Amino acid sequence: MKPKPNPVHKSGNRNLYCPYYERCLDHAVESRWRYWNCCECLYKSKQEPIIGIQTVSDPNVYYELPAKIYAEVW
Numbered sequence: 001m002k003p004k005p006n007p008v009h010k011s012g013n014r015n016l017y018c019p020y021y022e023r024c025l026d027h028a029v030e031s032r033w034r035y036w037n038c039c040e041c042l043y044k045s046k047q048e049p050i051i052g053i054q055t056v057s058d059p060n061v062y063y064e065l066p067a068k069i070y071a072e073v074w
Contacts, residue, residue, distance in 0.1 A: 005041075012037025017046045 007024035028036040038044040
């Protein structure tokens with residue numbers, strides 16, 4: 001039997017490396033949960049990154065926008 005996403009509606013730790021993280025996050029958003037955790041998931045301790053997770057070393061990432069887009073915002 002294959003494990004399924006299993007988010008829990010309570011505050012706690014989440015595992016970004018879980019193969020179901022995105023589905024659990026979608027479920028939490030659709031359910032309008034302010035917080036959720038992975039305490040009952042089989043993958044709660046998985047530490048190997050899956051392909052597709054993009055990370056940056058600088059938390060203050062700067063993106064350049066074309067002048068046309070910037071002018072429309074202001």
